[in-house]
Amino acid sequence: MISSFATGCFIGRAWSPDVDGPVVVTIRDGRLYDITAKGCATVRDILELEAPADFVRNAQGRDLGSLESLLSLSEPDGSRLHLLAPIDFQAIKACGVTFARSMIERVIEERAAGNPERAANIREKVSQIIGASLRDLRAGSEDAQRVKSALIEEGLWSQYLEVGIGPDAEVFTKSQIMSSVGAGAAVGLHPISKWNNPEPEIVLAVDSEGRVKGATLGNDVNLRDVEGRSALLLGKAKDNNASCSIGPFIRLFDETYTIDDVRNAELDLRVEGKDGFVLLGKSSMKEISRDPLDLVAQTRGAHHQYPDGFVLFLGTLFAPVEDRGAPGQGFTHKVGDVVTISNDKLGALVNTVKLATECPPWVFGASHLMRNLASRNLL
Structure with a gap:
């Protein structure tokens, strides 16, 4: 879906082996550019600007290569350039049961x-x-x-x-700051789960003042059996190694893309298993029961602040009921499933399913990012 990036202004992050750390990137004419700069060395800093799209369009950049070749890479590793989740210091929040x-x-x-x-x-x-x-x-x-x-x-x-x-939305912490994986990475299932599924969602990028600055795609990996046993197990069902995927890029709001595009977005889902099983699904934001801006207001306000901003999963219409195995047992993931969540204006988020215990461990956190930026004289 390279054509999805032909219009609009996008921002993301990539791991650069040249600096042994992340760089802020944008897309220009089908190529990826490093626009990391002192004072705007993080996505958080750029989203705090009054007009982040204007900044990104005018920022000087270093050509990192073809976007198509980067998106076609197999599972990323630290020895080569690869995409990361397009967020850094933002809190990762999610709304449930919005459809x-x-x-x-x-x-x-x-x-x-x-x-x-x-x-x-x-x-x-x-x-x-x-x-x-x-x-x-x-x-x-x-x-x-x-x-x-x-x-x-x-x-x-x-x-x-x-x-x-009811009047109050469900808003929970999906994952920890810096823990989300991006396009091309593996997503993780806790090994105790036997009934689970992907959740294709629009994810809003919100600054510290509660202003929505753009949107991207997300997979709120869901353990149906764990949460089904007790809602008090929500944390165990939702927050595990590699259980949150966001990307591939944030599309910044500008004259070509606004909150109304979010309200009218149609998401496509494809799950393709090694066993030949294919599941197709859709989620239409037109059927959401709460307006996206209401969900933002219920997350951030006088009752709760986010000085580094936050991203907000908006929930999904998709809930699979097709039998994959025995009749009546419905759908569940198998290790090796390839999950593709796509939208014509946001691109495609592609991940492969593994057990959380077999995904690369989360080892690069906020403290590591700060030290890396300091070593590069970017703070």
């Missing part, structure tokens, strides 16, 4: 207590009662409150329905 249809799947996970064999029967029952009535609900509305009352009477009220259609 009515995927909300039903969260209820099913809870009722199944993490057992995929029970999910099919529960799905049929729950969908008969609440499926159609939730599709067009706006979270926090009077109609949503009436549906809540009806569900309580049916004995089907759930904590997932509360955050799905």
